[in-house]
Amino acid sequence: MITAGTLHKRPLFTGDTRLSLLEDTLLGVFREHGWQPQAWAVFPNHYHCVALAPAGDGGxxxxxxxxxxxxxxxxxxxxxxxxxxxxxxFQYWDTRLTYEKSYYARINYTQNNPVKHGLVACAEQYAHCSAA
Structure with missing residues (x-):
């Protein structure tokens, strides 16, 4: 799982255009280099992503x-x-998920993050996450 934040937590990715820019860049780069995004959510000042690592020595x-x-x-x-x-x-943090229970907990956390932040009533309503 990866979490990254903007410098001083400033909301730089405001509006649909900028959020789409971040989401498209994140997913595009990861997929291009062998990573398999399983869950993600992008916000004006941070993002979360759970991804499977490339197989073998690839990626x-x-x-x-x-x-x-x-x-x-x-x-x-x-x-x-x-x-x-x-x-x-600013920086990013990553956690290697080695247990199935941890994996599903992080998927749930990531997909429900828009609800946690009070942006939507249910995650499916937030356009810039994997639950949508």
Whole structure:
């Protein structure tokens, strides 16, 4: 599971265009490099993603995939906002899920995060998560 936050938790990915930018970049980079997203939710100041690692020795290491997501999304966001060179991302945290119970708990947490934040009544109503 990966959780990443913007610098100073600033809500930089506001509005549907910017949220879609982050979601599309996250899913596109991960899939392109062999990762299989199982659950995700993106918000103006952070995101969560549970993904299966590439099989065998294939694919990009997680740190490189996250670095690519952050680089591409920051450059495009800064272009949209006319803010070249602005630092967007602070850091990310990852947890390797080794137990089935932990895996399902993190899937549930990720998919229900829009409800936890009070954005929607049920996760299926939030367009920028895997539950939609």
């Amino acid at each position: 990009l290491p997680l740190r490189d995939a996250v670095r690519c997501v952050h680089s591409l999304s920051a450059r495009e966001l800064n272009r949209l906002d006319s803010a070249p060179g602005r630092r967007v991302w």
